[in-house]
Amino acid sequence: MKSFLPFLIIGVSTGAVYALAAMGLVVTYTTSGIFNFAHGAVGMFAAYIFYTLRVDVGIPTGLAAAVAILLVAPAIGVLIDRVLLQRFVGGSASSSIVVSLGLLVALQGTAVAIYGGETRSVAPLFPTSTFEVGGVRVGYDQVIVVAIALAAALGLSLFFRRTQLGLKTQAVVGDRALTGLVGVDARAVTTFSWMLGSAFAALSGVLFAPFVGLDSILLTLLVVQAFGAAVIGGLRNLTLANAGAYGVGIAAALSTKWVATVPSLRGLPSSIPFLVLFLVLVASPKGRFTEVGDSAGSAARRSVGTNRFPWRALAVLTAAALVVPSLLSPAKLLTASATVVFVLMFASLGLLVGLSRQVSLCHAVFAVFGATTLSHLQSAGVPYVLALVLAGLAVVPVGALIAIPAIRLSGLFLALATFGFGVLAESLLFNSAAVFGSDGVAFVARPSPFQNDRAFYYFAVAVVIVGLIVIEAVRVTRLGRILRAMADSPVALQSIRVNPIASRVMVFCLSAFLAAVSGGLLGSLIRSMNLASFGFFQSLIWLTVLVAAGASSLGGAVLAAVLLVTGPAVFTSPSFTEWQPVAFGLGAMVLAQAPNGLVGYLKPPPLADFAARSRWRLAASRHRARLAPRLEEAL
């Protein structure tokens, strides 16, 4: 027992940081109805500001912390609410998820572009000396952090019960529409809740930084701990969220001790919040999590995609893809191949985001699994094409396992579950020998007749075209119709006895399958896949670039692939690569509610329009010509 006590103390103190983050998340979610995926990123950004003020500018620690937490973070909160979300009232849940993810990617990218990717150590905020209680050493800093978190929890609860503004906030949480009638300005209250939530995020970020160092990804992922904790309180209950946070902290700390003897499980502690989230999702009856905020009427929703199979676009695309190699130097051929494969990747993601209005934040993980499974199957002697298909099929049960409990509940929970799974996969599964083998690299061979770069390019084009045909076929079949109907009017679909959950799970699995196939192709292209090839964070960048380019059509997938893959190959300056994710994040935020991203703003070539009209005129005149003699006869 005694050997566990130090871990318990670490658990309680990290749990205190999680509790602060979770409270902030719950406050903004309940008041605004928007789940802020960028919650951790706001905390991260505040921690960097704090660091700059303290180290680079040299102002006293306390003042630097106060500026970061009480000034900068609330200002970010106001910006989020007034600039990003103001025009968002009545938007669909999936587009608000995309906006906050765009913010996450943009903030994280900005931090990396300014401060660089390496972790900086942060000098402790509080005295690190220890005292002994019952034979266990406890740090003063740990005690202070827990005291701050408890004080904040108490303060928040008093705020909600005792102050005018707190009561107004509760009223807004209770019924947004009604509060307007009794003279409460719901908008002002919402803005205040964003300021409050951001301040809590900043507080947790600043307190966390000395323990883990200044690492933009690690601090951004604080949101995972926060939602793992908050979900225990149904994302709404502050007391339960607090309890959940300490639970997650303690469980993670205790598992650290436990996995010390099992190296392959060293990622388990950081996966605890996701495991908690997953268990809560599985155990929750349908209807326990109803999303905050009302869904807009069908008039406010936009229609997605077309009902026609885009033969012409596919033909043009194929022709272009076949001509490209003769125009390029052999050195550029690898980029061209990667672009082609990414078209399939983005089209598979677009099937989900554009057609089904679902968000997957673990497509990069599917891609990695596709490549590594392909590698394993190749070592077992399975012929290439069969192995590629099997590698795709292998992720289907994984996808279904994540998707079914979440989709049952709501779109937000699918995003959360895939986000959590992405983190879990990277920290836990990628480290196990089953994925990358014992040396951390999976070698992926190319099919034997397509060994050289040019031949493999054509092979990739062929597979991608087949994949695109499958995707476009889904759009025009019954499954596609159900998904579009779902996007148009969920209540009407319910009224005609169609259950869309099965459709959503199926399209998620299909999307995962195609992502894994694309991953297999990418692995073959670069001939190997290792831990660093596709981090979990890639999934988020992919989503933002696709939304910015246009998620509802083939053109969007092509543009996304060009922006992501071809761009850095053409513009090789380091600042381009550094700021690229920031641009994608901003693009996703701006274009989340556009009909179809950037592509949606491109007018179809006037020629096509003209051709259609002239064909109609021709038909009309022929009809008249046939009718005229008979008319004359009749007269």
Add this chain to the structure above:
Amino acid sequence: MNGLEARDIQMRFAGLVALDGVTLEAPRGRVTGLIGPNGAGKTTMFNVCGGFLRPTQGRVFIDSDDVTTSSPTDRARRGVGRTFQRLELFRSLTVRENIALAAEGQLISDGPLAQLGITRNSRAARVANREITEKLIDDVGLTGLADRRAGELSTGHGRLVELARTLANRPTVVLLDEPSSGLDPVESARFGAILRRLMDENDLALLLVEHDMNLVLSLCQWIYVIDFGRPIFEGTPDDIRRSPEVQAAYLGKAVA
């Protein structure tokens, strides 16, 4: 009784009593109307019948089974179809696809494979679905617009698509929520004529919640009138025309 029955419904929202002791019966083969001035509780009553609200007191029956506590989905499965006051179309689908999806609704809920177009059902079922779809398109007079997207249509045509879609799902009880809202008098009359014809062909229990008196009086065989959440009158259209209570409720409202 076959059809819909709501007995002694009371609905309170905190201190506000929206419905108090309202009873109505909508048996099969009859068009039943529910009218009342604005704010009388029509929509509340409609939502109680459709399962969107659970009454504080009273019970709802479908074909004599108590469904008071069952969800809208459960009621849909029991054969309750409905339209929406604010048009709810699948805007990105064509008119034909809107109706066909409802015709296939039963089939689709059978299982995931059916959604991919793989069904154990015989070809006969598929042919039957297609026939119902085409017949309904024809019945509501949308043949010329069948391949247009529903989002492009006028409200008048949209109401017809919604009606056809509801009927394609083969309901036994149909709830129509203010079908004339957004229609001009000519469109409204045309909607009434089409509805009357469809009622003659199908053995349905139809409950019409409506504020357009002309439509209600020409279509319904039995009409319930409520005001301030209480039943004030019920009877045939002729009774309604002669009733001083109803006149008072409507005229009183108009004067106020």
